[in-house]
């Protein structure tokens with residue numbers, strides 16, 4: 188902590204700590220209570236209408252605008268990057284008194300990093316690359332580390348790694364910690380976001396324990412999902428992860444970022460996740476160095492809602508580029 192404020196991960200990387208299983212050994216999560224709390228969010232705390240446009244713009248600056256498809260091409264990535272540079276129509280932004288808005292990052296496969304870097308030159312928008320055998324992670328560790336190095340060589344600023352789910356499912360926390368430390372080292376100066384693939388971890392206890400290990404090994408962000416699991420980001424899982432981030436901050440003074448990803452498609456999702464962040468971690472976490480939303484198709488609905496706010500009517504879908 189510095190002056191009672193969380194230490195931002197863009198100014199100081201999470202140094203991690205030696206593996207401390209006692210921080211999570213006895214952890215118990217009341218799953219029905221977490222589900223009730225998550226279910227009550229949208230109904231209980233609706234953001235004031237006048238403020239919704241501002242919250243939606245904040246969501247935009249926190250989006251990791253993503254394409255992770257087998258048919259990605261450099262042209263598609265270049266179009267996505269153009270969108271990341273100017274996600275909201277300039278006239279509407281001017282009406283809202285905002286300028287220079289970009290998304291938080293663009294997120295692509297390693298072989299698309301060079302195209303993204305070219306397209307984003309001079310914009311200040313970082314390029315995040317998935318790596319380590321995304322999405323399943325079922326590759327030998329040396330190849331997974333080599334993939335991180337390849338992505339960095341191509342110019343990636345941030346690396347979204349995937350963990351070995353088997354280590355979690357077998358309760359092999361030291362193996363998980365060692366794997367993550369090796370990845371963290373391979374990332375060098377690049378931010379490391381650790382994807383836990385929570386939809387495959389079976390229990391919220393496992394989600395909490397994996398979150399602790401990921402932070403102890405030096406992850407700068409913990410991320411819910413690849414977008415490829417049968418169940419991706421959910422509010423109860425996010426609640427569990429946010430509480431571990433709070434515990435880690437209390438134990439170490441270090442603020443780790445959070446990235447919900449997978450299945451977030453509506454402006455309402457963007458608002459709900461921000462309310463959850465606000466209530467669990469406070470306003471200081473609602474900025475791109477501590478909060479990202481991983482999404483391939485969220486921007487379109489946000490554009491629609493902002494356009495409605497500014498013009499009083501919904502634009503036809505074909506006028507809004509897909510997000």
Ligand SMILES: O=C[C@H](O)COP(=O)(O)O
Pocket residue numbers: 253255294412413414415448449450451481482483484485
């Ligand atoms: O990291 C981001 C996810 O892959 C995006 O998932 P999505 O396509 O469901 O938005």
